[in-house]
Amino acid sequence: MTSKEFLPKFFSTYIWGNVLAGSILIILLSLGVRYGIDIYTHHGESIVVPNVIHKSFGEATKIMNRVGLTIQVTDTGYVKNLPPDCILEQSPAGEKRVKSTHVIYVTINSASPPTLPMPDLIDNSSLREAQARLSSMGFKVGEPEYIPGEKDWIYGIIVNGKHVQAGDRISTEAVVVLQVGDGTRSVSDPAMTNTSKGLEYEEEEVEEPIYEDEYEMVEVPVDENGNEITPNKPSSQDGPSTPKSQNALPPDPSSNKPTE
The missing domain is CATH 3.30.10.20 (Trypsin Inhibitor V; Chain A)
Structure with a gap:
């Protein structure tokens, strides 16, 4: 294409009309986005x-x-x-x-206080550990109740006068009372046995003495000398008893000889 043919086409109305239309469209889009976002976001409004x-x-x-x-x-x-x-x-x-x-x-x-599940503390925790855990969870912990058992060991949990177990949902407004051992053993409790160095010993039964009143009275026959008569032993009435011979003593040389 020669320069004579290019110049008339470059300055034609068709080309410049398209350029102008595109420019106007871009300006309108820019203004629409600018003010449209302000309207959508309520710019300047509070x-x-x-x-x-x-x-x-x-x-x-x-x-x-x-x-x-x-x-x-x-x-x-x-x-x-x-x-x-x-x-x-x-x-x-x-x-x-x-x-x-x-x-x-x-x-x-809320219309009612929230509830929380009771953790596993019975026979599984000391008094200090149980109090710290319950307090951190949001429970209200009251004064402990001491019962016979190992010192400061948890044996039960009472809420509103009732025993509760692990997993029960308890109101955070309720007071939790821990049943704790006081360091003594209950004699009536068969589970409490004496322990020493980790070994368990059973209590031995002590036999009560038998008094004379409990013997059966039996009459025993005796002879005139007060000896007990048995079937194989003859009594003194059957014949005179022969005394046992005594060993003769040797003569004393210092004794006086008889005179003639």
Whole structure:
């Protein structure tokens, strides 16, 4: 293509008309994006968040609707002195400025106290360990109740006058009483045996002495000399008893000889 043919086509109305139309389209798109985002995000618009702490959830919802805000429950808590459905916390806090599309998250008061599962403490923990674990979980621990057993060892758990086991769900407002050994052994408890150096010994039974009254009285025959008569031993009445001969003593040389 020669320069004479190129110049007329370059300056033609068709080409420059397309360039102008494209430029206008780009400008319009840029302006639309710029102002459209501001409109969508409510740029420059802000609303003061009302303070709805300690108000009922229904009342708080009406207040938020009046100013164009949305309220949403995210969690529950428990305060004994406040009514149920009462607003305990809100985010963002009151008096802060937010856009009209912002959601206000609140925590409401539960109608009943929360419950927690009882951990495995019976015959598995000492007094100090049990108290520390229960307190860290949120339980209220009362004064321990001492019973015969190994010192400071957990033998039972009582809540509201009833024995509970591991896994039972207990209210965090209830007082937990631990039954703890006082270091003594119960004689009536067969499970309590004397231990020494890790060995167990059973208690030996002591036989009670037999008194004379418990003997059976039997009459025994005796002879005139008071000797007991037996079937194989003759009595003194059968004949005179022959005394046993005594060994003769040797004569004493110092004794006086008889005179003639």
